[in-house]
Amino acid sequence: xxxxxxxxxxxxxxxxxxxxxxxxxxxxxxxxxxxxxxxxxxxxxxxxxxxxxxxxxxxxxxxxxxxxxxxxxxxxxxxxxxxxxxxxxxxxxxxxxxxxxxxxxxxxxxxxxxxxxxxxxxxxxxxxxxxxxxxxxxxxxxxxxxxxxxxx
Amino acid sequence: xxxxxxxxxxxxxxxxxxxxxxxxxxxxxxxxxxxxxxxxxxxxxxxxxxxxxxxxxxxxxxxxxxxxxxxxxxxxxxxxxxxxxxxxxxxxxxxxxxxxxxxxxxxxxxxxxxxxxxxxxxxxxxxxxxxxxxxxxxxxxxxxxxxxxxxxxxxxxxxxxxxxxxxxxxxxxxxxxxxxxxxxxxxxxxxxxxxxxxxxxxxxxxxxxxxxxxxxxxxxxxxxxxxxxxxxxxxxxxxxxxxxxxxxxxxxxxxxxxxxxxxxxxxxxxxxxxxxxxxxxxxxxxxxxxxxxxxxxxxxxxxxxxxxxxxxxxxxxxxxxxxxxxxxxxxxxxxxxxxxxxxxxxxxxxxxxxxxxxxxxxxxxxxxxxxxxxxxxxxxxxxxxxxxxxxxxxxxxxxxxxxxxxxxxxxxxxxxxx
Amino acid sequence: xxxxxxxxxxxxxxxxxxxxxxxxxxxxxxxxxxxxxxxxxxxxxxxxxxxxxxxxxxxxxxxxxxxxxxxxxxxxxxxxxxxxxxxxxxxxxxxxxxxxxxxxxxxxxxxxxxxxxxxxxxxxxxxxxxxxxxxxxxxxxxxxxxxxxxxxxxxxxxxxxxxxxxxxxxxxxxxxxxxxxxxxxxxxxxxxxxxxxxxxxxxxxxxxxxxxxxxxxxxxxxxxxxxxxxxxxxxxxxxxxxxxxxxxxxxxxxxxxxxxxxxxxxxxxxxxxxxxxxxxxxxxxxxxxxxxxxxxxxxxxxxxxxxxxxxxxxxxxxxxxxxxxxxxxxxxxxxxxxxxxxxxxxxxxxxxxxxxxxxxxxxxxxxxxxxxxxxxxxxxxxxxxxxxxxxxxxxxxxxxxxxxxxxxxxxxxxxxxxxxxxxxxxxxx
Numbered sequence: 001x002x003x004x005x006x007x008x009x010x011x012x013x014x015x016x017x018x019x020x021x022x023x024x025x026x027x028x029x030x031x032x033x034x035x036x037x038x039x040x041x042x043x044x045x046x047x048x049x050x051x052x053x054x055x056x057x058x059x060x061x062x063x064x065x066x067x068x069x070x071x072x073x074x075x076x077x078x079x080x081x082x083x084x085x086x087x088x089x090x091x092x093x094x095x096x097x098x099x100x101x102x103x104x105x106x107x108x109x110x111x112x113x114x115x116x117x118x119x120x121x122x123x124x125x126x127x128x129x130x131x132x133x134x135x136x137x138x139x140x141x142x143x144x145x146x147x148x149x150x151x152x
Numbered sequence: 153x154x155x156x157x158x159x160x161x162x163x164x165x166x167x168x169x170x171x172x173x174x175x176x177x178x179x180x181x182x183x184x185x186x187x188x189x190x191x192x193x194x195x196x197x198x199x200x201x202x203x204x205x206x207x208x209x210x211x212x213x214x215x216x217x218x219x220x221x222x223x224x225x226x227x228x229x230x231x232x233x234x235x236x237x238x239x240x241x242x243x244x245x246x247x248x249x250x251x252x253x254x255x256x257x258x259x260x261x262x263x264x265x266x267x268x269x270x271x272x273x274x275x276x277x278x279x280x281x282x283x284x285x286x287x288x289x290x291x292x293x294x295x296x297x298x299x300x301x302x303x304x305x306x307x308x309x310x311x312x313x314x315x316x317x318x319x320x321x322x323x324x325x326x327x328x329x330x331x332x333x334x335x336x337x338x339x340x341x342x343x344x345x346x347x348x349x350x351x352x353x354x355x356x357x358x359x360x361x362x363x364x365x366x367x368x369x370x371x372x373x374x375x376x377x378x379x380x381x382x383x384x385x386x387x388x389x390x391x392x393x394x395x396x397x398x399x400x401x402x403x404x405x406x407x408x409x410x411x412x413x414x415x416x417x418x419x420x421x422x423x424x425x426x427x428x429x430x431x432x433x434x435x436x437x438x439x440x441x442x443x444x445x446x447x448x449x450x451x452x453x454x455x456x457x458x459x460x461x462x463x464x465x466x467x468x469x470x471x472x473x474x475x476x477x478x479x480x481x482x483x484x485x486x487x488x489x490x491x492x493x494x495x496x497x498x499x500x501x502x503x504x505x506x507x508x509x510x511x512x513x514x515x516x517x518x519x520x521x522x523x524x525x526x527x528x529x530x531x532x533x534x535x536x537x538x539x540x541x542x543x544x545x546x547x548x549x550x551x552x553x554x555x556x557x558x559x560x561x562x563x564x565x566x567x568x569x570x
Numbered sequence: 571x572x573x574x575x576x577x578x579x580x581x582x583x584x585x586x587x588x589x590x591x592x593x594x595x596x597x598x599x600x601x602x603x604x605x606x607x608x609x610x611x612x613x614x615x616x617x618x619x620x621x622x623x624x625x626x627x628x629x630x631x632x633x634x635x636x637x638x639x640x641x642x643x644x645x646x647x648x649x650x651x652x653x654x655x656x657x658x659x660x661x662x663x664x665x666x667x668x669x670x671x672x673x674x675x676x677x678x679x680x681x682x683x684x685x686x687x688x689x690x691x692x693x694x695x696x697x698x699x700x701x702x703x704x705x706x707x708x709x710x711x712x713x714x715x716x717x718x719x720x721x722x723x724x725x726x727x728x729x730x731x732x733x734x735x736x737x738x739x740x741x742x743x744x745x746x747x748x749x750x751x752x753x754x755x756x757x758x759x760x761x762x763x764x765x766x767x768x769x770x771x772x773x774x775x776x777x778x779x780x781x782x783x784x785x786x787x788x789x790x791x792x793x794x795x796x797x798x799x800x801x802x803x804x805x806x807x808x809x810x811x812x813x814x815x816x817x818x819x820x821x822x823x824x825x826x827x828x829x830x831x832x833x834x835x836x837x838x839x840x841x842x843x844x845x846x847x848x849x850x851x852x853x854x855x856x857x858x859x860x861x862x863x864x865x866x867x868x869x870x871x872x873x874x875x876x877x878x879x880x881x882x883x884x885x886x887x888x889x890x891x892x893x894x895x896x897x898x899x900x901x902x903x904x905x906x907x908x909x910x911x912x913x914x915x916x917x918x919x920x921x922x923x924x925x926x927x928x929x930x931x932x933x934x935x936x937x938x939x940x941x942x943x944x945x946x947x948x949x950x951x952x953x954x955x956x957x958x959x960x961x962x963x964x965x966x967x968x969x970x971x972x973x974x975x976x977x978x979x980x981x982x983x984x985x986x987x988x989x990x991x992x993x994x995x996x997x998x999x
Contacts, residue, residue: 009398015951017392018392018393019946020392021389021393022393022623022949026622031622031627032337032625033626044347044348046351046369047351048351048352072262073263074259074263074267105352105355106355108265236956323952327951328951328952329949330950332624334624397952399951399953400952402954403953403954550955552806
């Protein structure tokens with residue numbers, strides 16, 4: 001071992017270098033914690049959050065009750081109920097059941113839908129107190145789940 | 153000296169008494185003994201030494217149970233200790249078995265994509281890549297060049313993220329608490345890119361069969377290059393904080409040695425194999441998804457110990473940054489997904505395709521019977537196969553090293569148990 | 571009676587030396603209170619400093635910036651269920667935490683916060699402190715034994731072995747410091763106050779005398795004291811991720827908090843020894859280099875200004891807090907705390923108070939510096955394995971500390987010859 005190495009070992013230079021790294025990180029500009037719920041994270045557009053049934057500008061649901069989303073879902077948790085309108089001979093949506101408790105948020109239903117009716121919105125605050133609340137019906141999917149907004 | 157006196161002793165090996173009860177309840181002793189071949193569950197102290205007492209029993213069975221901060225998941229490790237030295241070791245896995253391969257038999261090829269993310273959950277994009285490439289091989293489909301480059305960018309970012317998790321948790325097990333937070337801070341940047349690209353941070357479901365579902369989002373190139381620029385100096389920080397640190401060197405040099413011959417005998421792959429000096433990387437040996445277009449090195453270790461595997465993984469992170477830069481700069485124009493029918497029915501046949509996942513060689517063996525649902529999907533989990541080396545490495549070392557060795561193998565129980 | 575009480579105030583000695591029972595009791599209560607506040611503060615400070623070094627913020631919710639967190643923790647521990655293992659030895663199980671806490675607190679009898687600010691001044695002060703902290707090892711072993719479980723027993727034996735090994739190196743470096751007290755007067759002293767007075771006489775903190783021998787002694791002591799108190803990087807016996815969970819496993823609730831109290835009090839005690847022996851105790855920096863009434867006044871303003879600064883910082887953070895109705899409690903609390911600190915600072919600027927508080931302040935700053943080092947070590951370093959730990963204690967620290975003792979002795983005796991060399995280095999007498 002050279003003299004330099006011996007001195008470095010004796011005076012614990014490697015340990016001091018490590019200590020300088022941790023000391024440097026105390027700079028307040030480096031702190032990365034977001035204090036939720038005062039600071040909420042920025043969510044991207046493509047975020048796969050709570051599923052919603054979309055309506056067009058006139059307020060009419062876009063869903064044509066074709067059932068493609070129910071076929072595409074890996075967990076088979078979508079149930080689409082429809083009646084056939086006698087005049088237009090088209091299906092009209094009556095019920096739409098979505099079991100959020102089993103959902104993987106994979107987005108396959110969103111991809112399968114031909115009319116962009118079901119979309120996974122960027123809403124991620126989905127916690128509930130009861131398991132029954134996880135079974136979403138059509139009104140909750142169209143208007144969103146009722147939530148208390150926490151400030152502290 | 154009768155052993156009756158010692159049965160009531162407060163300090164008596166209570167586990168020996170327990171085993172006595174278990175003896176009478178367990179039924180067939182042959183069945184019990186087969187699990188622990190030379191089990192120290194003695195029926196009387198005379199077996200230990202003639203006229204022996206509990207002070208003569210030398211081996212202790214210690215259960216590093218499924219709930220343990222350092223086993224990286226629900227892994228049960230049964231150790232046979234002589235004082236502090238490990239004489240024998242047995243892993244009991246299966247606590248996280250979810251039947252993913254069985255689930256595959258009841259889903260369509262496209263529907264199985266999200267499940268594959270849940271195997272190695274620290275590197276979901278890799279798993280997705282392997283699966284999609286395997287199915288594309290069955291379909292003989294060609295992914296467009298832009299799709300392949302996008303896949304490479306995301307997979308290498310995922311490799312970086314997975315190695316960050318490994319770094320943080322491995323160093324935490326050995327005692328240094330800070331690099332975990334630095335590693336996860338760096339991982340946040342990568343997960344933000346994933347979120348902007350495919351909408352989820354952990355279970356990404358990033359790729360579809362035939363290519364990528366989405367094209368790159370508007371700022372993706374800039375953000376990815378920013379990550380590359382940022383991570384270089386941060387990896388250098390680990391050199392100051394950990395690599396040169398004498399405590400780290402003492403804890404990891406010479407610990408967990410495995411020879412190259414043993415690696416090949418156990419079919420170990422990934423950084424563990426490269427740490428022992430064997431140059432095998434599926435990206436170079438059997439290139440897939442345009443990896444042959446990129447210029448990168450394979451880091452190799454010399455001694456197959458923990459310190460070399462640590463250096464190999466750090467260097468792999470640097471090489472990943474290199475690949476990402478080349479991919480972003482050379483990203484061609486064009487479509488990102490091939491034109492495939494909506495209802496996938498691959499012709500009957502079997503295929504095996506493997507990729508270089510961050511943990512090792514991840515392989516998918518798929519059998520199709522011509523229908524919409526796979527007949528069989530078998531995953532070759534690198535963590536499961538690397539876990540065989542634990543016994544080889546840990547026997548003969550001290551108890552405190554077992555934790556370091558589990559960390560250096562970089563196992564994820566989601567993959568081990570599926 | 572009044573004369574008894576007031577009469578002490580004009581003597582220039584500690585209550586123990588004066589034999590004044592009333593003031594001794596007051597001082598004991600004050601020291602007890604001080605250590606308790608110190609432990610509470612250390613709990614908060616450690617969590618905040620560790621968090622900032624790990625690029626996160628520490629506790630922020632319980633009280634403004636987490637200031638009430640230690641109190642919440644203490645309350646939680648007190649109301650927890652008190653478990654005792656079934657086969658445990660009840661008396662020993664009860665006594666072990668008591669023993670550890672008693673020995674940790676007893677050491678503070680001789681710690682001098684100032685010339686007259688100590689409970690008493692034994693002429694074997696340092697020896698007493700080291701001896702009492704050795705008794706703490708007994709408590710640790712009792713804790714492991716009484717748990718009636720193999721792994722706590724193994725953990726406590728390892729912990730005890732570690733503490734005993736590093737005590738040897740500690741005591742050797744203490745010997746070298748004590749030897750240096752005899753340089754000018756010809757007679758050394760082991761009394762803590764006497765050691766600081768010797769440093770005052772020699773115009774040099776012992777850390778810097780016979781450079782670099784003094785610094786090496788301090789370094790050896792600094793490393794050994796970390797191992798003595800079972801803190802990182804020598805905390806294998808109580809580490810969370812290791813197999814043998816340590817002697818604390820079976821203790822929960824209030825008993826656990828007693829161990830934790832004893833650990834921090836022990837840390838403060840050995841830091842106090844280090845500060846007294848090598849860093850000049852209660853002396854302000856550069857008492858002779860920057861001597862004179864003006865400098866004295868300037869330095870005596872530092873405590874008051876320091877507290878004023880802390881108060882201003884609290885008020886600054888209050889201004890930066892979001893003005894929500896739900897955070898009203900936090901805002902008022904932090905503002906009140908800031909006002910309290912500022913008032914305390916203003917109080918400390920009064921001349922009558924300034925003179926008396928100075929010594930305590932400088933001593934506390936030095937002990938605080940060592941406590942910050944403790945936290946810094948914990949954040950930065952991985953853990954040593956037990957065999958490596960013992961190797962360092964016996965094969966590395968002990969030879970160096972013996973070498974330091976020998977060198978100190980040789981240099982001390984031959985200092986006339988070496989004074990020439992030292993004066994050319996500028997480290998002169």
